[in-house]
Amino acid sequence: MEVTEARKEDYVFKIIIAGSSGSGKSAISRRYFHNTFSDNLGFTIGVEFDEKVVEINTQSPHNSTVKIQLWDCSGKHTYAEIAKKHFKGAIGAIIVYDVTDTNSFRDILIWKEEIQKEAEESCEFMIMPNKCDFTMKYPRMKQIPNEKGRQLAEEEGMIFSEECSAKKNINIKESIDAFVIHIYNKQVEMSSSRSRGIPNLSHHLRMAPEERVRKEKKSCIIF
Numbered sequence: 001m002e003v004t005e006a007r008k009e010d011y012v013f014k015i016i017i018a019g020s021s022g023s024g025k026s027a028i029s030r031r032y033f034h035n036t037f038s039d040n041l042g043f044t045i046g047v048e049f050d051e052k053v054v055e056i057n058t059q060s061p062h063n064s065t066v067k068i069q070l071w072d073c074s075g076k077h078t079y080a081e082i083a084k085k086h087f088k089g090a091i092g093a094i095i096v097y098d099v100t101d102t103n104s105f106r107d108i109l110i111w112k113e114e115i116q117k118e119a120e121e122s123c124e125f126m127i128m129p130n131k132c133d134f135t136m137k138y139p140r141m142k143q144i145p146n147e148k149g150r151q152l153a154e155e156e157g158m159i160f161s162e163e164c165s166a167k168k169n170i171n172i173k174e175s176i177d178a179f180v181i182h183i184y185n186k187q188v189e190m191s192s193s194r195s196r197g198i199p200n201l202s203h204h205l206r207m208a209p210e211e212r213v214r215k216e217k218k219s220c221i222i223f
């Protein structure tokens with residue numbers, strides 16, 4: 001999957017990144033979009049937003065370009081209501097937990113339930129265990145065995161990403177790119193079961209006019 005500037009994107013994927021405060025959502029987003037990391041990130045107020053266009057290799061006449069919009073939602077209860085307003089229209093959700101924090105793991109299903117109330121029916125979910133740099137260095141810090149995460153994902157029909165670290169840049173791009181391809185394949189599957197021939201992803205995946213306006217406000221706080 002390559003980043004591309006050349007062509008107008010074919011599809012827009014709205015993806016939410018949610019999970020407990022401090023699990024590392026903003027750090028993951030910054031690593032994915034800007035390849036940077038800071039030890040002193042302030043907590044997110046409301047929602048932050050970033051986007052990029054990638055090209056997906058397909059067997060159709062040309063490769064598909066997809067604009068990935070990642071909506072980074074505050075994990076703080078104070079801002080939960082603001083964050084929830086932005087779940088609408090999402091076709092993917094990444095729920096992050098911190099492998100050293102049992103509370104963040106416990107909250108996964110609460111986030112999933114909240115997102116499902118607002119997101120598209122076809123919304124796909126991925127669980128992303130973050131901060132594995134800690135446990136690589138100090139194995140005793142690990143609170144959630146991988147198997148437990150994988151099992152929960154399986155039970156809930158979610159993708160389970162390999163453990164990652166925004167700090168050390170481990171598995172961030174790989175996991176999110178793989179999730180985008182998974183969403184793409186699911187959408188193609190759904191649309192080709194409706195119509196034969198070239199994938200015709202549903203209309204709502206295309207860029208809505210108000211999203212064109214938001215495009216001007218990269219990485220800003222949106223209420």
Ligand SMILES: Nc1nc2c(ncn2[C@@H]2O[C@H](COP(=O)(O)OP(=O)(O)OP(=O)(O)O)[C@@H](O)[C@H]2O)c(=O)[nH]1
Nearest residue numbers: 021022023024025026027039043044075165166167
């Ligand atoms: N060691 C380590 N620290 C991390 C990692 N990812 C994030 N952090 C740190 O954990 C803290 C919280 O990270 P954030 O990305 O702000 O967490 P958040 O989930 O966005 O939190 P809210 O915005 O409050 O919901 C910050 O100090 C980050 O620097 C990681 O992979 N490893």
Ligand SMILES: [Mg+2]
Nearest residue numbers: 025026043044
């Ligand atoms: Mg944040």
